[in-house]
Amino acid sequence: MGMSRRRGALIVAVILFIGACAKRPAVVVGSKNFTESVLLGELLAQKLENAGCRADRRLNLGGTLVCDAAIRSGSLDAYVEYSGTALTAILHQPLLHSREEVSAAVAREYAKRGLHWGPNLGFNDTFAMIVRRGSGLRTISDLKRVEATYQPGFGYEFAERPDGWRGLLRRYGLVFAKPPRTMDLGLTYKALASNQVDLIAGNSTDGLIDSLGLEVLEDDRHYFPPYDAAIVYRSNMDQKCSAALDSLAGSIDDATMRRLNFEVDGRHRDVGDVVREFLRPR
Amino acid sequence: MDPMSASVELRDVSVDGILYDVNLTIAADETVALIGRSGAGKTTALRTMNGLVRPSGGEVFVDGTALASTDLIALRRHTGYIIQGVGLFPHRSVYDNVATVPRLLGWPEERIRAAASDMMRDIGIPLERFGTRRPSLLSGGEQQRVGIARAMIAGPALLLCDEPFGALDPIVRRELQDVFIAMRSGVTIVFVTHDLGEALRVCERVVLLDAGRIVSDTPALNFTSEPEPLAQQFVAAARL
Amino acid sequence: MNDILRATGQHIVIVAIAVAAATVAGVPLGIWCTRRTATARAVLRAVDVIQTIPSLALFGFLIPIPFIGGIGPRTAIVALILYSLLPIVRNTLTGIRGVDRNVREAGVAMGLTARQLLFDVELPLAMPTIVAGVRIATVIAIGVATIAAAIGGGGLGDLIFRGVAMVDTRLILAGAIPAALLAIAADVLLTFAERAILKTWG
Numbered sequence: 083m084g085m086s087r088r089r090g091a092l093i094v095a096v097i098l099f100i101g102a103c104a105k106r107p108a109v110v111v112g113s114k115n116f117t118e119s120v121l122l123g124e125l126l127a128q129k130l131e132n133a134g135c136r137a138d139r140r141l142n143l144g145g146t147l148v149c150d151a152a153i154r155s156g157s158l159d160a161y162v163e164y165s166g167t168a169l170t171a172i173l174h175q176p177l178l179h180s181r182e183e184v185s186a187a188v189a190r191e192y193a194k195r196g197l198h199w200g201p202n203l204g205f206n207d208t209f210a211m212i213v214r215r216g217s218g219l220r221t222i223s224d225l226k227r228v229e230a231t232y233q234p235g236f237g238y239e240f241a242e243r244p245d246g247w248r249g250l251l252r253r254y255g256l257v258f259a260k261p262p263r264t265m266d267l268g269l270t271y272k273a274l275a276s277n278q279v280d281l282i283a284g285n286s287t288d289g290l291i292d293s294l295g296l297e298v299l300e301d302d303r304h305y306f307p308p309y310d311a312a313i314v315y316r317s318n319m320d321q322k323c324s325a326a327l328d329s330l331a332g333s334i335d336d337a338t339m340r341r342l343n344f345e346v347d348g349r350h351r352d353v354g355d356v357v358r359e360f361l362r363p364r
Numbered sequence: 365m366d367p368m369s370a371s372v373e374l375r376d377v378s379v380d381g382i383l384y385d386v387n388l389t390i391a392a393d394e395t396v397a398l399i400g401r402s403g404a405g406k407t408t409a410l411r412t413m414n415g416l417v418r419p420s421g422g423e424v425f426v427d428g429t430a431l432a433s434t435d436l437i438a439l440r441r442h443t444g445y446i447i448q449g450v451g452l453f454p455h456r457s458v459y460d461n462v463a464t465v466p467r468l469l470g471w472p473e474e475r476i477r478a479a480a481s482d483m484m485r486d487i488g489i490p491l492e493r494f495g496t497r498r499p500s501l502l503s504g505g506e507q508q509r510v511g512i513a514r515a516m517i518a519g520p521a522l523l524l525c526d527e528p529f530g531a532l533d534p535i536v537r538r539e540l541q542d543v544f545i546a547m548r549s550g551v552t553i554v555f556v557t558h559d560l561g562e563a564l565r566v567c568e569r570v571v572l573l574d575a576g577r578i579v580s581d582t583p584a585l586n587f588t589s590e591p592e593p594l595a596q597q598f599v600a601a602a603r604l
Numbered sequence: 605m606n607d608i609l610r611a612t613g614q615h616i617v618i619v620a621i622a623v624a625a626a627t628v629a630g631v632p633l634g635i636w637c638t639r640r641t642a643t644a645r646a647v648l649r650a651v652d653v654i655q656t657i658p659s660l661a662l663f664g665f666l667i668p669i670p671f672i673g674g675i676g677p678r679t680a681i682v683a684l685i686l687y688s689l690l691p692i693v694r695n696t697l698t699g700i701r702g703v704d705r706n707v708r709e710a711g712v713a714m715g716l717t718a719r720q721l722l723f724d725v726e727l728p729l730a731m732p733t734i735v736a737g738v739r740i741a742t743v744i745a746i747g748v749a750t751i752a753a754a755i756g757g758g759g760l761g762d763l764i765f766r767g768v769a770m771v772d773t774r775l776i777l778a779g780a781i782p783a784a785l786l787a788i789a790a791d792v793l794l795t796f797a798e799r800a801i802l803k804t805w806g
Contacts, residue, residue: 144769235675242770242775265675269755272667272675278676439715442715447709449704450706451706451711452707468715468716514714
């Protein structure tokens with residue numbers, strides 16, 4: 083082989099090598115736009131990377147329906163969803179109350195759409211109707227006493243979703259005098275703490291409930307379905323990657339999720355650092 | 365209406381970069397032309413007389429009182445000022461423009477109306493026809509007639525004119541000079557122009573400025589025989 | 605439909621309050637600037653910088669500030685006032701400076717006091733330009749006010765944000781179309797006002 087031929091072969095080899103590397107599967111990981119979801123999205127991404135898969139992060143995307151539309155169209159490959167949300171807001175199915183029934187129904191329907199509804203991560207993040215401590219209210223039914231004076235404040239999703247505010251009013255027979263103020267979800271805690279609104283819809287695993295002196299009202303009429311967190315991913319995902327995601331089953335309980343949320347919301351730590359610390363083998 | 369016309373005196377007046385030690389005395393009732401080339405300082409000299417320009421050196425006196433220690437607002441309400449660009453208030457009617465100074469002086473409206481009617485008739489823009497018109501709809505000549513009416517209606521003691529007819533065509537210019545000549549008694553007039561013919565026609569005395577200094581000061585009748593070289597250039601250029 | 609009417613009402617209210625306040629503050633500020641060139645430069649630069657801040661960022665900055673901040677329409681109004689200042693101050697400045705030199709000189713020479721000159725001559729003549737500034741400010745404010753919904757300010761942006769969260773195009777349009785119509789209406793009405801003023805001059 084002459085000099086030039088050898089160089090030509092080298093170039094071809096390099097190109098093929100680069101091509102082969104590029105073919106390593108990239109999983110597009112998304113999340114909704116609140117802290118817990120971002121944490122979980124980051125968790126998926128780091129888990130995948132630890133297993134040797136490439137992860138493309140699209141965190142803080144938007145609400146539930148944005149993520150759902152994205153994963154169905156293939157713009158996303160994986161994100162964490164909640165069973166109750168999937169059942170009512172996405173699939174528009176009537177509410178069921180047993181956790182197993184909900185998860186099973188969702189898994190069934192998702193499979194028909196080419197999506198895999200994974201095993202539960204281990205915690206239930208239900209909607210929490212939150213007021214300031216010292217309000218004298220204990221359950222959601224107690225809101226009847228303040229329906230004329232309280233100013234509710236919600237994020238756009240809870241305000242608009244049929245299984246959100248509207249459904250709750252119907253279920254509890256409440257009629258609030260003041261229409262809810264809507265704002266970016268992250269601001270609702272601040273608004274409640276600074277007396278600009280009196281009632282918000284947070285999440286039961288939020289990190290700031292205790293630190294801001296807030297209280298969760300008991301859902302005495304069991305309006306909210308279970309919201310078990312599970313990983314949704316496209317059924318055609320690479321085996322190695324999906325196995326990595328499945329291994330996360332049962333790895334986070336309610337208390338742990340609350341703690342992780344607090345690390346970010348209360349102590350303002352970086353999401354990546356918090357997740358890295360969580361994944362470190364103990 | 366103050367029937368007395370004012371005297372004007374510039375004593376060692378300098379304006380940085382424009383006028384240098386100008387000494388000029390104008391008696392009451394005189395009609396004086398300030399002529400000179402562009403940039404000679406004629407307009408600046410004129411504008412020291414109603415305080416629009418403050419001299420950097422020397423003093424200006426109107427009727428014996430130094431401008432530096434006088435109420436300029438009151439002085440200006442008794443000084444007529446006519447400029448080439450006219451400067452009529454476009455958002456007011458012709459009548460309202462003419463009535464400006466009398467209203468500032470607190471004249472009753474009937475008196476203003478009567479004075480305006482007389483004055484505008486004499487100037488050739490009868491009140492009935494022109495009173496309610498807007499300045500922008502008038503021709504250049506008509507606008508300057510309004511300018512003259514506006515300056516003269518309150519019977520000023522001093523009238524300052526800065527090339528008032530410079531933007532008008534020769535025929536209109538001639539007509540307005542005639543109007544002017546008919547109105548010039550009873551008021552001291554200082555008339556800036558670079559048209560020698562106009563100066564000699566309208567004024568009794570001609571003061572020639574060059575580069576910020578007075579180089580000649582003669583009665584109008586004698587100007588054509590004035591030996592000063594610049595004066596002769598003016599005469600030649602005007603083909604007199 | 606009720607929602608749309610309510611949101612439109614809220615929207616109009618916050619824009620109206622903000623533009624009115626900006627006019628009350630901005631016109632005198634503009635007048636002041638015509639008298640002092642050094643101040644004028646500083647003021648214009650400050651107002652220019654405010655204009656370059658992205659609206660959502662400005663809303664975010666204002667939230668933690670006591671009294672004028674917080675979540676709700678008040679913060680939105682403060683932000684809108686800040687955004688409306690530039691067109692109004694600049695147009696007041698330009699309008700007054702644009703008064704014909706001859707007109708101003710004649711006014712001074714006739715013995716008008718500074719106040720008379722300002723109120724009888726300069727302001728009336730500058731009015732069409734000032735109204736144009738108010739018009740521009742209003743149209744901008746109607747657009748920026750849609751962001752107010754992000755911080756609880758209400759208005760038509762609320763419908764847009766809800767629509768985005770629910771991936772509901774109808775809801776998005778329910779907010780976007782009235783907002784656009786409002787802006788067009790404001791533009792037309794105020795252009796009318798400008799022309800009416802000019803017409804009185806003949």
